[in-house]
Amino acid sequence: MKNTACTEAWDTAIDDFKAYLQLERSLSKNTVCSYAFDCRKLSLFCSERSTLPTAVTPQDVEQFLVGLYDEHLGKRSQARTISGIRAFFKFLILDKRIEFNPMELIEQPKLGRYLPDVLSADEIGQLIAAIDLSRPDGHRNCAILETIYGCGLRVSEAVTLRISDLFLSEEFIRVIGKGDKQRLIPIGKQAVKAIRLYLDVRAGQPINRRHEDILFLNCRGKGMSRSMVFRIIKGLAVKIGLTKHISPHTLRHSFATHLIENGADIRAIQEMLGHASILTTEIYTHLDRKRWQKTILKFHPRRTFVKCTA
Secondary structure, eight states, X not given: OOHHHXXXXXXXHHHHHHXXXXXXXXXXXXXXXXXXXXXXXXXXXXXXXXXXXXXXXXXXXXXXXXXXXXXXXXXXXXXXXXXXXXXXXXHHHHTTSOSSOTTTTOOOOOOOOOOOOOOOHHHHHHHHHTSOTTSTTHHHHHHHHHHHHHHTOOXXXXXXXXXXXXXXXXXXXXXXXXXXXXXXXXXXXXXXXXXXXXXXXXXXXXXXXXXXTBSSBOTTSSBOOHHHHHHHHXXXXXXXXXXXXXXXXXXXXXXXXXXXXXXXXXXXXXXHHTOSSHHHHHHTXXXXXXXXHHHXXXXXXXXXXXXOOO
């Protein structure tokens, strides 16, 4: 079979897979794009060998994964790629295009417990204080940092936050998270103040009609990109001489960590972060073992242990 016909078969299968993820699984746009990206890497590999998506064998997959290893792709990236491809072949089985999943015997690489750098409350304050409020984008940058940190938002949630999602007088916001799931999050006075100041500035700037309800806008009056927020935070880190490796997610992680350190209930944090599983929340939060040990020894009804005798 010619490579062109094989490529077309892969493109059709991947497009159908994307439609399935969007319409039936209700996954977010970013997740769908990530899965499709992983599948396209496999499609390029298989098209060079004229292998149709319905004819992929475990040996084909193993050779493809060896190529990823040779490219020095990190374990987390490898695991994400494997997850995306496994989901693709599960779809082909559901759609009765294949009978056997070639990913069935493929194991995920073992991942260590990864905890990114956390900023202290003082470092968060330094980042925000470094924003030049005399610039046209100053109040916007201040508001988006206060909101991400103050509410523990994912950067994708922050850049898609709508004015109609704000209930500032009641001090909470509505967030559309992964899988289009909605959640209500309390918002602190600092973030409320920053947003109100930004809204005053925003009202005097040009706004694209299609983006009127989007809260955070770029200089062209359109919604901001995730990479733009990343660059803003990186620039502020350089400005204050911060050597930690940080990103917008660092603010979200710091939010959860600071709540845990101050005694917040982990279930409440799970709700605010929008995690489906409490296990995910535990991965994203640092636990001060000595503090928790003292809490247990202080409050456990049998904290005073007596030596048992026969």
